[in-house]
Amino acid sequence: MKRSEIKESNPPHTTTAYIPLYTPPDVRLGLALLPARYVLRGGLKSLTNAITPNEVRQPFYDSIGRFFGFNKDAGQTKNQVNKLIDAHPEFKEELEKIVSEDGRTMAQVSQNDMGRALKYTPSGQKLNAAVKECLSEWGLSGRAENMLQYAFIEGNEGRVGRITDRSIKDIHHAIQSNLFNFSYDTALGVGSVGMDSALTNRAINDMKSVYSEAIAYENGKKPKDVTLGDIFKSENKIIRSTKRNFIRKSFERFGTDTLFFLRHLRVPVKFAWVEAGELAIGAKGLLWANDVWGREPTMLESFTYFINDKLNPKFGIGDPISSGDIINFYQQYCSIYHPEQMFKSIEGPNITEGRTWARGEVIFDRVAYLMNHTYNYKHTTEIDPETNLPVPSAHFDLPKFIYLLGHDLINPLQPEMTMAFVEVANSYGMDAVKDMEAQMHDKVPLRDMLAQYPVDIQRVMETPSQAGVSSFIGSPQGSSQPAPRPRSPEEERYENQRANNQKNASHTKAPKAVIEVRDAQLQERLQQAEQQNLTRH
Structure with missing residues (x-):
């Protein structure tokens, strides 16, 4: 069965865009070695380029101090200037103008200044023309001046006075070398941006799949109409945490992508x-x-793991939901x-946590019980003996849990209030939960809330997994035995129609196969109606 078919036949939160897999140790090791290789290679190569060739060839054991003396002696730059001035007297005037703009003297000339002034000399103009001619073939003629400065630093190897001896062929070779690096970095950057865009889009799809129904409870939209803007505006703390992680991760991904395009900018020549x-x-x-070794799973990742392990029909339909799953989310x-x-205490006495655990475990057991009775095909599903089909006996799915947890409505320190919200969400829907939430903020007593939405929370807190399918109270005569969950109109019509079919079959002696076909058709319509009913809840 294709993923698209699974997605169309189930609620949004039961499938994800990404199927998480365990990362093998050798992959982790490779991811750790990859940055080390490129950081060392890039850093050492950059450092080597920053040093003149003579210093690179200098034996390391001669003088450690000389090996790290990257700035050279104070007179070297001045000697280079003098050589260039001797070859081109007109260069001095332009160079003095550039230096005087910053209030410096000729003794403070830098290679960056010489690179800027070089284009004003005859040889500099020839070089500039050659650069433009070469770059025009690549559609990059607008960056000729910056490429000229790169060629000046990389091609001349620090010997400024010899630039006049270089031929046009040598100039083309230097520029082609820069263009190769330019194109290589650009290609890597485009590929990286494409991959990061795909990952970002997949994360957005997962946020919509997991959170759209919970957000729909907040703003009243249909889940399919929930947008990324709605996700960013949600008051749910779980979703707000996901939003922060998404923004930070996107900034990291696309921020590092900009490094690939540094050669597109007019970077100062000293950084060439x-x-x-x-x-x-x-x-x-x-x-x-860092993602593999140093980062904890996010809430969104935990939900995607849970969905694929427990809810996704292709991967996790056979595993029941346990109270441990709910506790881990909490x-x-x-x-x-x-x-x-x-x-926090795994072993040893802790009276305070022990009491809290005793109260909270009942809540977590009840949530797991309701979820297993909400989703079809779970191990605890009740089967209709007549049709052998699952009976939807609860209405508490993952989006309702995300809403309650993200709005601080699940708290073992307040077990009665928490259980009331869980039971009202199951029996009356999320509009009733939102009404109770507003009353809670207004300090309305719990008993007054339950007068509007009666549920028997004491019964389910005593035996949460053996308390029947619902805590709904529907005995207006005051019977001591709480009534079961009332049938929906669709269920009533289905039962009445099935009874009529059986009655008619007894009179007309219809074949058993015909009756089974009729029941199957009715059951299919019931399931469709129940799906719509779940969406309304």
Whole structure:
């Protein structure tokens, strides 16, 4: 069965865009080695380019101080200027003008100043023309001046006075070398942006799949109409945490992508030696390694794991939902927003946590019980003995749990209030929950709330997994035995029609196969109606 067919026949939150898999140790090791390789390679190559060839060839053991003396002696730059001035007297006037703009003297001339002034000399103009001619073939003629400065630093190897001896062929060779790096970095950057865009789009799809129904409870929209803007405006703390993680991760991904395009900018010539592409890949590798080794799972990732392990018809339909799954969600949520409410003691006496655990375990058991009775084909599903089809006996799905948890409505320190919200969500729907939430903020007593939405929370708190399919109270005569969950109009019509079919069959002696076909058709219509009923809840 195709994923699209599964998605169309189920609520949005039962499928995800990404199927999480366990990361093998060798992949983790490779991700750790990747940034090390490129950071070292990019950094050392950049450092080598920043040093003149003579210093690179200098034996390391001669003088450690000389090996790290990257600035050279004070007179070297002045000697280079003098050589260039001797070859082109008109260069001095332009160079003095550039230096005087910043209030400096000729003794403070830098290679960046010489690169800017070089285009005013006859040889500089020839070089500029050659650069433009070469770049025009690539459609990059607008960056000729910046490429000229790159060629001046990389091609001349620090010997400014010899630039006049270079032929046009040598100039083309230097520019072609820069263009190769330019194109290489650009190609890597385009590929990286494309991959990051795909990952970002997949994350957006997962946010919509997991959260659209919970957000629809907030703003009254239909789940299919929920947009990214609605996700960003949600008051649900779980979704707000996901929003922050999404923004931070997008900034990291696309921020490192900009390193690939540094050669597109008018970078100062003194930074021409930086290997931007190499460093960009190294930065990417650091992010990947941190994702594997140093980052905790986000709430969205935990939900996607849960969905694919428990709800996705293709991967997790056979595993029942346990109270441990619900507790883990609660623990992760508290670690972000309420660390003081987390269960921390794994072993040893802790009276306070023990009491809280005793109260909270009942809630978590009940939530798991209701979810298993909400979703079809779970291990605890009740089967109709007549039709052998699952009976939808509860209406508490994952989006309702996300809403309650993200609005701080699940709190083991307040077990009665929490259980009331769970039972009202199951029996009356989320509009009733929102009404109770507003009353709670107005300090309305719980008994007054339950007078409007009667549920027997004491019964389910005593035996949450053996308390029947519902805590709904529907005995207006005051019977001591609470009535079962009332049938929906669709269920009533189905039962009446099936009874009529059986009655007619007894009179007309219709074949058993015909009766089974009729019942199957009625059951299919009932399931469709129940799906619409679940959506309304």
